[in-house]
Amino acid sequence: MNQATFTRFDESTRDDWALIDAHFQRYQNDASRRVLEHLLRLKGDTHGYPVDRYEHCLQTATRALAAGADEETVVCALLHDIGDDLAPANHAEIAAAILEPFIDPLNVWMIRHHELFQGYHYRTFYGLDPHAREAYREHPAYARTVRFCDEWDQCSFDPDYPTRPLEDFIPMVERVMSRPPFGETTSVEDTP
Ligand SMILES: [Fe+2]
Numbered sequence: 001m002n003q004a005t006f007t008r009f010d011e012s013t014r015d016d017w018a019l020i021d022a023h024f025q026r027y028q029n030d031a032s033r034r035v036l037e038h039l040l041r042l043k044g045d046t047h048g049y050p051v052d053r054y055e056h057c058l059q060t061a062t063r064a065l066a067a068g069a070d071e072e073t074v075v076c077a078l079l080h081d082i083g084d085d086l087a088p089a090n091h092a093e094i095a096a097a098i099l100e101p102f103i104d105p106l107n108v109w110m111i112r113h114h115e116l117f118q119g120y121h122y123r124t125f126y127g128l129d130p131h132a133r134e135a136y137r138e139h140p141a142y143a144r145t146v147r148f149c150d151e152w153d154q155c156s157f158d159p160d161y162p163t164r165p166l167e168d169f170i171p172m173v174e175r176v177m178s179r180p181p182f183g184e185t186t187s188v189e190d191t192p
Contacts, residue, residue: 014188021188032177035098036170039078041085050157053084059156059163067151072103073144075176077152078169080111091115101181106141110148113141117149 004016042053051059061078069077076099083094096112116133123130136142 018188025187028181029178032174035079035082035177036166036173039082039166042081051159053081055159055163056156057081058166058169059158059161060152061169062161062164063152063156064148065164065168069152071172072107072176073148074169075099075172076103076107076111077148078173080114080148080153099176102176102179106144109139109141110145113145114149114153117145118154120149121154 002019004012004020006012006016039054039057042057044052044054046052049056057078057080060080061074064074064077076095079095079099081091081095082098083091087094092112092115096108099111100108113133113136119128120130120133123132133142133146136145
């Protein structure tokens with residue numbers, strides 16, 4: 001049996017869910033490959049910036065790595081703009097949601113708020129308050145988000161920077177995304 005036999009959940013059995021869960025575990029384990037595949041979609045159109053978003057992501061991750069950031073932070077840097085093509089107006093939510101099951105909640109907060117924090121460097125050109133991020137000064141992730149944006153993100157539009165290739169980061173993404181989602185592994189097979 002390769003597919004569940006029910007047509008509605010209220011008629012499903014434990015065997016159905018064991019089968020579905022086995023499929024899900026394999027699908028989940030392959031998620032990092034699909035995420036990295038999606039990152040490649042940021043190649044090409046620069047949207048007027050000096051480099052495309054793919055180059056920008058690699059460069060942000062390269063700078064974080066060079067600065068001695070831990071692996072999880074480097075992965076955040078690599079993927080922080082991955083939602084740019086799907087949700088240009090609130091792209092940070094996409095990366096935050098993808099990584100949320102696997103990383104420190106403070107890093108989720110950092111990714112989610114990086115747009116606003118990054119705006120310190122350009123919001124004034126849109127008639128907006130560049131200091132809007134100061135509203136979060138007391139937040140425990142404030143300092144790391146400022147560092148992320150100021151030292152790695154906002155400066156990663158340099159076509160001449162020695163940016164590392166994606167291959168250097170693939171094992172890092174695989175390791176982070178192979179952690180048990182939300183710190184625990186549940187399966188139908190292991191449930192009595
Ligand atoms: Fe960015």
